[in-house]
Amino acid sequence: MDTTGILRRLVAFDTTSRRSNLDLVHWAADYLEHAGARVRLTSDVSGEKANILATIGRDEPGGIVLSGHTDVVPVDDQDWASDPFVLASRDGRLHGRGAVDMKGFVAACLAAVPGWRARELRRPIHLALSYDEEIGCLGVPLLITDMLAHGPLPALAIIGEPTQMQIGLSHRGFYGYRSVFHGRAAHSSDPRLGASAIEPAAAFIAVLAALGGGDGGTTINIGRIEGGSAINIIPERCEVVWEFRPPDEAAAHAVLAVVEGLATGLAAGVGVETVSLANVPPLSCVPDDPAVAVARGLGGLWPPIAMPFGTEAGFFQQAGIPALVCGPGSIAQAHQPNEWIALAELDAADRFLARVGDWAAEEL
Template sequence: MDTVEILRRLVAFDTTSRRSNLDLVNWIADYLDGAGARVRLTSDASGEKANILATIGPDEPGGIVLSGHTDVVPVDDQDWASDPFALASRDGRLHGRGAVDMKGFVAACLAAVPGWRARELRRPIHLALSYDEEVGCLGVPLLIADMLAHCPPPALAIIGEPTQMRIGLNHRGFYGYRSVFHGRAAHSSDPRLGASAIEPAAAFVAALAGFGRQDGRGATTVNIGKIAGGSAINIVPERCEVVWEFRPPDDTAVGFVLAEVEGFVAGLPDGVSVETLPLARVLPLDCAADSPVVAAARGLGGLWPPLAMPFGTEAGFFQQAGIPALVCGPGSIAQAHQPNEWIAVIELAAADRFLARVGDWAAVDPSST
């Protein structure tokens, strides 16, 4: 099957993050097994979601990881011109949910497998396909841990999010939290008998709003997404919830914000406590332009100059695990998450050429490069 036909099959699976992805996972696993790849699955606690790790080539260190996610965002309340889960071709564009984000890249990787298998590979090619990227990169830590436990260390990872085949070196992280302040209710005629949960929550919100500016580089942003608290005008509120997120450029900025939050919590008034729970975590990516992974990606056909990426990816998780990583994939992020989502046929063709060169790279004896 070629890339377009495989994409047609993948789009037909409704892998919206709130649903199981197992039907798609089983189809891909059967396809890869039939093509001679070594396939491993890892599941979430419910058993309703699974990652796929497949290896083509020798069981040797120094391979390449091609990474993508299997889940898609919802189509609820979007006006589509055709069935979002049936690939439609119009004017050189292939429309369907996930066509660009990011089943197009996954389809191109799967279509390349028979060609890779026909080569005498000297270095392995690993396909790493995760679950629940769209709701906070929940599957990729388990996927990477399984890879490191069962595969020799790879040399690099390329995450195929849509960049129009330009190389992406840097993006901010995303950290989301729910902070619930607990106080003590009382009649408002004598507030001293209670402990307001709203007042320290409001001070916390004001402090959060300043963290981005205090970072000094102007790159960390903070957003307060939700505040809810209190029950009546004449009751000292005993509970207030703040849902918030920040987007840092690097680990230093992460440490700064979390240290400031810890300092604020340490100074809460008597009778007030707070419980902060993580909701989402996407690690920042910081790849140097002169690194070997960039040279390799450019040799494979990744386009230069690098793309500024306002969106997050799973690349930072690979980087944190010691696997040099960058982002490079077909299509434009501008079409992602939109009604009538699409990827251009010529973009898929560019991905096919890129992945054919991955086979060339893996066929070369690493000692000669």
């Protein structure tokens, strides 16, 4: 089955993050096993979501990981010209939810497996497909932990998010939190009897906003604030949902240190509880990393780019696996109605992945 045919099958699975991805997982796992890959599945606690790790070639260190995600964003309230879960071809473009983000890359990888399997590979090729990337890369930490527990360390990971096949070396991290402030309710005619939860929350927001900067620095967003019950009641609860995106781990630690200081400096009668909603580390890969030379040899385009969006690459980097981003299609089409990927981009991915087989078969 060619890349377009596989993409047609993948798009037909509605793997919106709020739904199970198991129908796609079972289809892909069956395809991979019949093609001769060794397949491992890891599941979330509900059993409704699963990762796939498929290996082609020897169980040796120094292989390559090709990483993608199986989930897609919703189509709710979007005006599509055709059924978003039926791949449609128009003017050299393939339209469908997930076509570019990122079932196109996944389809190209699956289509390449029989060719890889037919070769005498001296380095393994690992295909890593994770769940719930779109809501915080929830599946990939489990996948990486399982991969390292049951096999040798790969030499590099390439995440196939859409970069039009340019090599992406850096992106900011994504950290999301919910901070709930607790005060003490009282009649507003005598504020001394209560403790407002909204006032310290407002001060917290002002400090957070001041931490954000431009020009590639840390960005801050206050996504939601909710608190209070009536105009004449001192509010006893206020919830703030917020996120920040740092360029590196040092910047992340700096923001969290300020937040910790604010939590310990609250007025009497006020407390705050902060819980993590998302934790996606930044990516920072230097141009002279050996992984970059491999990606360029495979056909990744130069010069490199810094990406405005996050990926699972930082998780691989934290695990000691050099990582970068390089995949077909443009991020400009992602999450949009009538999402599409150009056939020419899929052709470029097919050529790139054929060279992955060449690299894995080279004499060591």
